[in-house]
Amino acid sequence: MMNRREFIKVSAVASLSSLVGGCRPMVRWDRDAYRKTAISQVAILEAKSYDASLEDIIRRGIHLFKLDLKGKRIILKPNLVEFDPKGVINTHPAVIEAAIGSFRSLGAREVVVAEGPGHRRDSEYLLTASGIYDVIKEHRVRYVDLNTDDVRLTKLRSSFTNLTEMYLPETLFNADLLVSMPKLKTHHWAGVTLSLKNMFGVVPGSVYGWPKNALHWAGIDGSILDINSSLPIPQFAIVDGIVGMEGNGPLQGQAKQSGVLVLGDDLVAVDAISARLMMIEPRKIEYLEIAGGFLGNISHDRIELVGERLERFQQNYRVMENFQELKVLTG
Amino acid sequence: MIDAALALLLEAQNEDGGWSSFKGKRSNTESTSFALLALNALEGDPFDRQKTTGLKWLLQHQKDDGSWSFNDAAKQSSWTTPIAALALMSFRDQRQHALRAAKWILTQEGRKPGWVASLLVRLSVIKKMTELDPYLSGWSWTAGAFSWVEPTSYSLMALKKLKRSLVGTNCEERVRQGEMLIYDRMCEKGGWNYGNSRVLGEALWPYPDVTAVALIALQDRGTNKANQTSLRALDTLMRETPSGTALGWGILCLSLYKQDVDEWKKILVRNFEKTKFLGETKAVALSLLAFGNGASLFRV
Numbered sequence: 001m002m003n004r005r006e007f008i009k010v011s012a013v014a015s016l017s018s019l020v021g022g023c024r025p026m027v028r029w030d031r032d033a034y035r036k037t038a039i040s041q042v043a044i045l046e047a048k049s050y051d052a053s054l055e056d057i058i059r060r061g062i063h064l065f066k067l068d069l070k071g072k073r074i075i076l077k078p079n080l081v082e083f084d085p086k087g088v089i090n091t092h093p094a095v096i097e098a099a100i101g102s103f104r105s106l107g108a109r110e111v112v113v114a115e116g117p118g119h120r121r122d123s124e125y126l127l128t129a130s131g132i133y134d135v136i137k138e139h140r141v142r143y144v145d146l147n148t149d150d151v152r153l154t155k156l157r158s159s160f161t162n163l164t165e166m167y168l169p170e171t172l173f174n175a176d177l178l179v180s181m182p183k184l185k186t187h188h189w190a191g192v193t194l195s196l197k198n199m200f201g202v203v204p205g206s207v208y209g210w211p212k213n214a215l216h217w218a219g220i221d222g223s224i225l226d227i228n229s230s231l232p233i234p235q236f237a238i239v240d241g242i243v244g245m246e247g248n249g250p251l252q253g254q255a256k257q258s259g260v261l262v263l264g265d266d267l268v269a270v271d272a273i274s275a276r277l278m279m280i281e282p283r284k285i286e287y288l289e290i291a292g293g294f295l296g297n298i299s300h301d302r303i304e305l306v307g308e309r310l311e312r313f314q315q316n317y318r319v320m321e322n323f324q325e326l327k328v329l330t331g
Numbered sequence: 332m333i334d335a336a337l338a339l340l341l342e343a344q345n346e347d348g349g350w351s352s353f354k355g356k357r358s359n360t361e362s363t364s365f366a367l368l369a370l371n372a373l374e375g376d377p378f379d380r381q382k383t384t385g386l387k388w389l390l391q392h393q394k395d396d397g398s399w400s401f402n403d404a405a406k407q408s409s410w411t412t413p414i415a416a417l418a419l420m421s422f423r424d425q426r427q428h429a430l431r432a433a434k435w436i437l438t439q440e441g442r443k444p445g446w447v448a449s450l451l452v453r454l455s456v457i458k459k460m461t462e463l464d465p466y467l468s469g470w471s472w473t474a475g476a477f478s479w480v481e482p483t484s485y486s487l488m489a490l491k492k493l494k495r496s497l498v499g500t501n502c503e504e505r506v507r508q509g510e511m512l513i514y515d516r517m518c519e520k521g522g523w524n525y526g527n528s529r530v531l532g533e534a535l536w537p538y539p540d541v542t543a544v545a546l547i548a549l550q551d552r553g554t555n556k557a558n559q560t561s562l563r564a565l566d567t568l569m570r571e572t573p574s575g576t577a578l579g580w581g582i583l584c585l586s587l588y589k590q591d592v593d594e595w596k597k598i599l600v601r602n603f604e605k606t607k608f609l610g611e612t613k614a615v616a617l618s619l620l621a622f623g624n625g626a627s628l629f630r631v
Contacts, residue, residue: 120525120538122540122576122577123611124576124611127609128574133606145609148351148352150402151404188530204405205472206409207401207409209410209479210525211479213476213477214473214475217442217476251535252530320531
């Protein structure tokens with residue numbers, strides 16, 4: 001009998017059949033989707049708890065990347081897919097609050113919090129229950145529900161699904177920087193859910209449903225790649241690894257104290273380092289391995305770590321039984 | 332609260348007559364439909380101008396095949412069609428347009444597993460992933476996708492309200508299948524979430540809004556044990572999730588099941604003071620429906 005990992009592979013092949021059936025090798029991304037640089041920087045920063053001086057830490061981290069933030073509109077995209085009072089599903093509000101303060105103090109004209117939750121339609125509940133409502137109210141930050149935002153049909157810059165176009169929220173087109181703020185988590189379908197997977201949440205539910213099932217049929221790995229290759233503005237990532245989630249993520253795993261934030265402007269490199277922090281081999285995450293071919297750097301020798309050493313925060317995050325092969329780090 | 336919520340709703344109407352999910356955005360079918368339902372549920376039939384222009388927006392956006400897209404930018408026919416049909420039925424003289432919508436709804440069906448997935452189902456892999464019957468036929472959010480609880484519930488509400496005009500169609504069979512699908516997706520201790528009761532052997536939790544919507548769709552099966560279990564679950568869920576959407580749907584549902592809702596209305600008022608329901612058109616409209624004659628508009 002096939003196990004789940006094998007099933008996912010078969011499903012991926014089925015959904016990506018156009019990629020395996022051809023007679024000639026295909027380049028599956030447009031030239032303007034190619035974002036790899038010679039070297040990518042990733043910052044690993046210690047943050048022992050949510051009570052730490054997170055704004056100072058994040059500001060210091062952002063500063064390392066010399067981003068031009070003066071007069072810019074910044075979108076913070078946390079992970080608010082669901083809420084469980086007993087769990088650690090969401091990006092912690094203290095991290096969001098710190099990011100708001102950091103970007104403002106570095107000259108941003110406006111900071112917006114935006115999310116298109118994948119399961120629940122009730123934004124008011126998700127915001128109030130998660131504690132994010134208090135943060136945006138206190139700091140007078142605008143919240144945009146990306147699920148019901150105005151949309152724009154956008155040509156995809158890669159073809160890892162059978163889709164050629166995708167609706168994206170108008171809010172993205174009116175901003176300067178999209179900051180993916182995922183939780184450091186394992187994921188029972190995709191292996192890990194980090195800054196690239198978090199972008200599933202920018203896709204509007206009003207068009208793709210709750211869950212965004214039309215994209216599941218198109219293939220989860222392929223959709224992650226097509227979404228990330230086609231985002232209309234530059235991206236940055238701040239991964240909340242202060243308390244991560246191991247095991248049956250993204251919803252029902254266990255909390256894992258890790259005391260770390262990971263920042264960077266190459267989302268592939270950020271995710272590769274974050275995976276290694278969980279002692280998961282990034283090259284074995286299908287979408288991450290492919291993303292390493294054009295969207296950013298995945299190889300350890302192409303990533304310059306700034307801040308703390310990787311080994312200091314590396315922890316053995318448990319994965320579901322059928323993902324055990326991800327746990328063999330190849331360096 | 333009613334006056335404040337009503338003011339929010341009226342201020343949010345766009346110049347084109349429609350409503351958006353949040354003030355200042357493009358008009359869409361779902362928000363316009365809920366706004367019209369809310370205005371039609373108010374005592375004394377006020378706000379004629381707003382209702383006329385809103386109705387005009389809705390009728391202008393109905394496609395030749397009877398369906399609606401979400402809005403002008405997302406052009407494909409959508410899950411909002413049964414909600415628009417419900418809104419049209421809240422007017423005295425729009426039944427024919429609602430009937431066209433119902434006929435389109437009957438042509439739609441959630442996707443079932445293809446041959447690869449069917450093979451895997453037989454190998455019982457999928458059952459371990461999501462313990463549901465993938466061959467039951469309901470309605471999807473978007474064409475070519477799987478059936479889910481909320482769009483199936485909206486379709487059932489519209490079809491059940493129009494069933495007398497749909498004699499000779501496959502309405503009865505589709506309703507029966509849709510009901511089976513909803514019951515199949517019920518969570519372990521009652522109630523519904525988006526449509527998965529278990530994933531990888533772990534039970535998932537229900538949501539109050541979806542639970543209320545499903546129970547409204549199944550109101551003519553009210554004595555069913557699953558309905559009664561889910562009604563009890565709804566009470567707990569509404570206490571844990573006092574949002575405008577959850578309480579609005581919850582009150583409408585409990586009213587249809589002839590339960591006392593006075594306490595819930597007080598909680599709704601208190602929570603409106605705190606968040607104004609983010610100014611979301613649907614949540615504001617649902618709260619007005621909960622206070623007005625809204626339940627009657629969802630009675631099948």
